[in-house]
Amino acid sequence: MxxxxxxxxxxxxxxxxxxxxxxxxxxxxxxxxxxxxxxxxxxxxxxxxxxxxxxxxxxxxxxxxxxxxxxxxxxxxxxxxxxxxKRWEKLTWYLEATNPAVHVPAWVAVISLGLGALSVLLGLVGAIIAICAA
The missing domain is CATH 2.40.40.20 (Barwin-like endoglucanases)
Structure with missing residues (x-):
């Protein structure tokens, strides 16, 4: 229709x-x-x-x-x-939303997730270095 x-x-x-x-x-x-x-x-x-x-x-x-x-x-x-x-498209909507009250927190969440992943990675690298140096 x-x-x-x-x-x-x-x-x-x-x-x-x-x-x-x-x-x-x-x-x-x-x-x-x-x-x-x-x-x-x-x-x-x-x-x-x-x-x-x-x-x-x-x-x-x-x-x-x-x-x-x-x-x-x-x-x-x-x-x-x-x-x-779809689920991935919903995330796209959050990131592309016209309303700043929607897309600003979404970008902060994505950046925070990236920084969290980087922190875990650096922690693992530090632990591996400490184990190898011992």
Missing amino acids: LLEVEEASRDEVFTDMVRIARDHRGSIENGTVVRIEHDGNRVFAIARGLQGRNKDAVIVMDEFVRRKLGVRARSKIDSNNIRKA
């Missing part, structure tokens, strides 16, 4: 969220990270519902999501090109 693209309200800009009526989301639950593809472009977003518009064949996106997908208001997107994101 084709969904017509609509502009999101001002308070939903920078949220990386799309609103799709429950009847057109299939098995995708509210709050799920989804992957949307259109004309070779892809974007990750959080799927939310459209209260009071459960029958409307529309998808509501902010300007940034539309720009990444290469669509305009009134364009059509095939609902078959919207699916749940």
